[in-house]
Amino acid sequence: MRPWTADLGDGTYRNPVLHADWSDPDVIRVGDDHYLTASSFGRVPGLPVLHSRDLVNWRIIGHALDRPVRASAVPRHDCGVWAPSLRHHDGRFWIFWGDPDTGLFQVNAPDPRGPWTRPHLLKAGKGLIDPCPLWDEDGTAYLVHAWARSRAGVKNRLTGHRMSPDGRELRDEGRVVVDGDTIPGWFTLEGPKLHRHDGWYWILAPAGGVGTGWQGAFRARDFFGPYEEAVVLEQGRTAVNGPHQGAWVRTARGEDWFLHFQQRGAYGRVVHLQPLRWTADGWPLAGDAGEPVARHAKPATAEPQPPEAPATDDDFPGGRFGRQWSWAALPRPGWTTAHGADALRLTCVRTADAHDLRRLPNVLLQRLPAESFTVTVDLALDAAADGARAGLAVVGDAYGWIGLERSADGVHLVHRFAESDAAAERDAAQARPAPDGRASLRVEVIPGARCRFAADTGDGPRPSGPVFAATPWRWVGAQLGLFATAPSASTGPGGPAGTADFTHFRITAGTAGPPAPEPAPDPRPPRRSRTSPPPAHTPTGESP
Numbered sequence: 001m002r003p004w005t006a007d008l009g010d011g012t013y014r015n016p017v018l019h020a021d022w023s024d025p026d027v028i029r030v031g032d033d034h035y036l037t038a039s040s041f042g043r044v045p046g047l048p049v050l051h052s053r054d055l056v057n058w059r060i061i062g063h064a065l066d067r068p069v070r071a072s073a074v075p076r077h078d079c080g081v082w083a084p085s086l087r088h089h090d091g092r093f094w095i096f097w098g099d100p101d102t103g104l105f106q107v108n109a110p111d112p113r114g115p116w117t118r119p120h121l122l123k124a125g126k127g128l129i130d131p132c133p134l135w136d137e138d139g140t141a142y143l144v145h146a147w148a149r150s151r152a153g154v155k156n157r158l159t160g161h162r163m164s165p166d167g168r169e170l171r172d173e174g175r176v177v178v179d180g181d182t183i184p185g186w187f188t189l190e191g192p193k194l195h196r197h198d199g200w201y202w203i204l205a206p207a208g209g210v211g212t213g214w215q216g217a218f219r220a221r222d223f224f225g226p227y228e229e230a231v232v233l234e235q236g237r238t239a240v241n242g243p244h245q246g247a248w249v250r251t252a253r254g255e256d257w258f259l260h261f262q263q264r265g266a267y268g269r270v271v272h273l274q275p276l277r278w279t280a281d282g283w284p285l286a287g288d289a290g291e292p293v294a295r296h297a298k299p300a301t302a303e304p305q306p307p308e309a310p311a312t313d314d315d316f317p318g319g320r321f322g323r324q325w326s327w328a329a330l331p332r333p334g335w336t337t338a339h340g341a342d343a344l345r346l347t348c349v350r351t352a353d354a355h356d357l358r359r360l361p362n363v364l365l366q367r368l369p370a371e372s373f374t375v376t377v378d379l380a381l382d383a384a385a386d387g388a389r390a391g392l393a394v395v396g397d398a399y400g401w402i403g404l405e406r407s408a409d410g411v412h413l414v415h416r417f418a419e420s421d422a423a424a425e426r427d428a429a430q431a432r433p434a435p436d437g438r439a440s441l442r443v444e445v446i447p448g449a450r451c452r453f454a455a456d457t458g459d460g461p462r463p464s465g466p467v468f469a470a471t472p473w474r475w476v477g478a479q480l481g482l483f484a485t486a487p488s489a490s491t492g493p494g495g496p497a498g499t500a501d502f503t504h505f506r507i508t509a510g511t512a513g514p515p516a517p518e519p520a521p522d523p524r525p526p527r528r529s530r531t532s533p534p535p536a537h538t539p540t541g542e543s544p
Contacts, residue, residue, distance in 0.1 A: 001509045003370035006056050007298070007307040013056040013273065014295045015240075017259075020310065020367040021268025021477035022048075024083040024130075024191065027055070027247040027259050030093075032302060034249065035112050036259070037064065037086045037095055041476055042076035043326035043365060044068060047084060047095055049112050050310065054301045055249070055257055055273055057308035060323040064095050064107050064116045067330055074353075075328040075361055078474040082148075083191055083245065085132035094167060096122070098129035100148045106133075106167055122163075123170050127152020133163060134194040134201075134223075141165045142223050144177065144203060146190040156180035156189045158203065160224055177225050178218055180207060186229075188213065191245035198282060203227065206244045210263045215243055217284055230283045233260065233274065236291035240272065243292055248276060248284065253300040258286040266396060266449035266470040267368050268477020312369045312507040316344040321364060328481075329361030337499055343380075344505075346484035348388040348497035354485045355425050356418065357399050365395065365479040368470075372510030374444045375480060379404060381411055381437045383498020388486040389414070390500030392441040394451050396478035397421070400468035402441050402453045404434055406498070411437045413457050415464040420471055428465035432457065444510060445470070449478060 004019040018025075023039040034055055040046035045063035052058045068080055084097035094108045095116075103124040109116040122131070122143075130146040141163040149155035160177040161170040180189035192205040203218040214234035218227040233243045246260030256276040261269035274286040275296060287293050311324045319339050327335075337345040346362070353359040381390050381404040391403015391414075400417035412431040418424060440456040449470040454463045470478040482505075486497030 002307075002309055003312065003373035003507050003509050005307050005309060007305075008295070009307060011298055012295055013298050015272040015293065016262065016270040017056050017273045018058060018271035018310070019267075019371065020270060020369050021479075022050075022271050022367075023261060023269040023475065024245050025247060025259050025261060025271050026084060026086045026132075026193065027249045028086050028088050029249050029251060030088045032252050034251075035086060035093070036247075037084050039083055039097075039475075040065070040081045040326070041078060042068065042072065042080040042329060044328075044330050045326060046081045047097070047107070048323075051112070053303070053305040055251070055259070055299050057305045058310055059308055060310045062113045062323065064109070064114065065119065069099060069105060069119050069121075070102060071330045073329065073361060074359055075363075077328075077358075077476055083130040085130075085193060087133055087135075089133075089135045094133065096131040096133055096143070096167075098131055098145060098148075100127055100129050100151045102126075104128050104131045104143075104145060108167065120168060122168070123161075125152075127154070130191045132192055132194045133167060134196060135165065136196060136223075139165055141167065142194065143170060144192045144194050146192060146205075156187055156207075158189060158192050158205065175224060177220075177223070178203065178205070178227050178229075183229060186216075189216070193247060195248060200282075204232075204246075204248055204284075206242075206260075210244050210261075210269070211241050213242055213244055215246070215258075215260060215286065219283075231290070232284050233258065233286040233290055233292065238292050238294070240292040243272065243274075243287075244269075246271075251299050252302070255299055256284070257299060258284075260286075262292075264477070266472050266478040267371065268472060309369070312366065314344075314505040315342050316503065316505070317342050319343065319345055324366045325364050326366070327361065328363040328365055331362070335362050341501075343501040343503045344482065346390065346482065346500045346502070348383050348385070348390065348484045348486040348499060350486045350488050350497050352488050354387065354389070354487045356422075357393055357395055357401065357481065357483060358397075358418070358422070360483060360485060362485065363393070363395065363481040363483040365481050368445065368449070368478060368480065369507055370509070372446055373507050374442065374510050375505075375507045376440065376442045377482070377505045378440050378503045379438065380501045380503075381406065381484075381498065382501070383411075383486070385486050385495075385497035388484075388497045390484035390502075391482075392443060393481040393483060394443060394445075394468065394470050394478055395481045396471040396476075397473055398423075398469075398471045400428060400451060400453065400465075400470075401481075401483075402443070402455055402464055404437065404439055404500075405431075410435060413439055413455050413464075415453055415455075417465075417468055428453070428468070434458075443480075446510060
């Protein structure tokens with residue numbers, strides 16, 4: 001049973017349509033097909049590409065970035081790919097994104113499954129984020145982007161450029177097209193998506209911060225302005241805080257829809273789908289009168305699409321892992337071992353950081369796929385080196401894991417955790433023998449991202465340690481991880497430390513515990529009309 005299904009099977013869907021950390025989504029339609037990409041930050045591969053026919057049921061079909069533009073031997077959990085934009089032009093798919101430490105990049109491909117071009121640096125500079133291109137009806141090309149105050153010292157403004165039609169250079173120094181500081185009550189204006197519609201240039205962009213903000217729209221007759229603004233989606237009376245940074249898409253049947261994310265703490269930024277209509281005065285309005293919907297009729301399609309969600313389970317056929325997995329940093333040869341069995345064989349990589357999963361690049365990660373679920377995997381450790389270990393983890397700013405470790409007196413089941421703020425790893429439960437070097441591992445995640453660990457070493461499943469409360473990274477939700485590692489040898493790099501085989505990775509729907517309440521931001525923006533600007537807020541910091 002899937003951990004989460006948005007399609008209710010009766011012609012309706014429930015939100016979120018993607019109950020996982022698909023941060024900063026952008027969506028386009030080409031023919032009858034819809035494609036989505038999202039922020040991948042420092043994970044490898046990056047720039048995931050998803051496909052759907054009906055905007056409700058999604059499948060991962062590939063990645064557009066096989067290695068980061070800034071190769072790093074250590075994880076950069078909140079750096080790398082921020083807020084990409086996906087477009088289709090001149091028979092090619094284009095993705096533009098900002099690396100806040102490097103600049104604005106683009107890749108393109110004739111097919112969304114690839115192959116994609118190598119990343120091209122469009123504009124170098126720190127703090128340049130959230131780019132979005134537009135090819136106008138006369139062939140003129142433009143680009144708009146936002147700013148990250150942490151790198152550039154400024155934010156709350158959108159800058160526009162003329163761009164070469166081949167998407168390879170900007171033809172001017174750029175000028176501010178929307179200055180959020182001049183709009184009463186607006187702060188942290190970011191994530192612009194550029195469109196041409198009904199004779200207007202449109203910039204759809206959120207403001208107010210990821211947890212407390214609203215979705216805005218700006219329109220002008222000229223790309224460089226002046227723009228007038230409206231609030232087109234906000235929390236209102238609902239439990240959906242944020243509603244933030246997404247994509248307007250028109251289906252093949254002519255229906256308008258808007259996808260956006262909601263910040264859900266350790267679960268990351270889950271994706272909602274809202275109906276969108278155009279008001280009598282020509283402005284878009286998303287959801288139910290500008291407030292998010294919890295359930296709605298599905299978009300009309302030529303043919304029904306069966307219920308589907310991005311893959312979570314993995315049998316590792318031939319030792320290969322599925323598209324739902326990414327490494328914490330740029331992988332190196334030898335992290336996995338090729339073999340014919342249906343098992344993921346990870347090398348126990350020797351490192352000085354073996355006792356801090358947050359610093360390990362060789363952790364294979366995937367998103368938390370629902371509010372409640374149970375994950376299980378079988379592990380066999382084949383290692384002779386003392387300290388070699390492998391396991392199943394829930395990783396964020398704090399982490400917990402359960403698995404096997406080799407010591408002088410054999411292999412033991414161990415359960416450890418580390419608190420936030422880079423605290424040292426500690427035992428969560430007393431180690432117990434695992435004489436066969438095998439264990440079935442389990443983590444049950446209940447509402448509030450509270451994690452209950454358990455394992456079976458041959459004498460039946462037994463719970464282990466107290467409940468662990470998962471935490472996000474700065475911009476990234478907590479993630480499930482598989483790893484194998486070993487401490488550095490006392491003299492030199494040392495010889496091989498061993499391997500770990502993972503088999504039968506499964507995630508099933510969880511039923512434990514009552515539903516957790518949605519987060520209630522404070523302050524919550526009250527409802528506003530286009531003619532009544534939002535009240536002043538105290539800035540709460542930027543977001544990607």
